[in-house]
Amino acid sequence: MTQGIFITLEGPDGAGKTTVLQELVPRLEALGKQVITTREPGGVAIAEEIRSVILNPQNTAMDDKTELLLYIAARRQHLKERIIPALEDGALLLVDRFIDSSVAYQGFGRGLDIEAIDWLNQYATDGRKPDLTLYFDIDVEEGLARIARNKHRDVDRLDMETLDLHERVRKGYLTIVDKEAERVVKIDASENVEKVVEAAYTAIYDRLFR
Template sequence: MNKGLFITFEGNDGSGKTTISKNIYEKLKKMGYPVIYTREPGGIDIAEQIRNVILNPKNTAMDARCEALLYAASRRQHLVEKVLPALDKGQIVLCDRFLDSSLVYQGIARGIGVQEVYDINAFAIEGHLPDATIFLSVDLEVGLSRVSSRGNKDRLDQEGIKFHKKVAQGYDMIKERYKERMHIIDANQTVEEVEASTLKEVLEIMNAHGQG
């Protein structure tokens, strides 16, 4: 049995990563690959409950470190209950967000510090990092325009332009820090073009890891 493959999807708000990651999952499934789709925060019942607390627009009093700890707690449960068992079965796991999001949103945009947030998560993930990360890169203005058109905005969607600029700067830093596993996709294109570029990249990643 092949070892499983853990691929995460990251991107600025409005990059389309949720749409694209779900579409890639559906395409791989139709092609007969042993693939599952999941998301963070969430993916399993306990983590989804934590997600509701984190993203509830009413929770404006939430402290930045509390937020970071909640993300790490959700990540831990999701990892041990869903991701690792799937990888042990040789499955391909596509995950909408993972550690990189915490390093950017809490470490940089919230100002806690990248190392501080990494240390919190090191306890949670015990060395389990993605094999590869698809980064959907979108211009800040394009992404925010897409976010503004959403009907239901969560607590992070409601942050101001200063916060989102910090997120964009943070991702530039994280892309460089983990460049060996980063695969950059131009997400300013149409959904169809982004999807085609992403599928090509994912299939190449799978071939490189013996999952082709």
């Protein structure tokens, strides 16, 4: 049985990674790969229900640790129901957010203990990490401006956070890039979509297929 390939896409809000993910699918399928896409939090029924609780803008009373634990619970269910079966089936799996989001948002953004988050991620995933992570980097104000211009996007609880939190999140991601350069590739998300997609595809091809 051929083990699949596990790729995650990360970035601050407004970086455009979800759009890039969709554009990557046909190009990767052209390589003869079975491509499966999914997202966190969500991807399976239980995790999608947890997602709705986390992102509900009415849940302003949610404690930071509660938020973290909900993300971790959704991650575990997603891993068991979606990620592991796809990889065991030999698929090329593209996941919109994974363990790095918890470090960036709840660790650097919320100020929770990063060692504790690393332990929870390890526990929830049985130590599984992506083969490759694409980090889409963009100036925080530009990213939030993109969100504001997108009239079709629903406003969620994280969209209501301060600029300062989003700055800390970006700092967290950049710290991860420096720490795990063998796994994480930084993509300039300020370019137009075509250039960002090309850079992402090139990173995948060079790291995993060349």
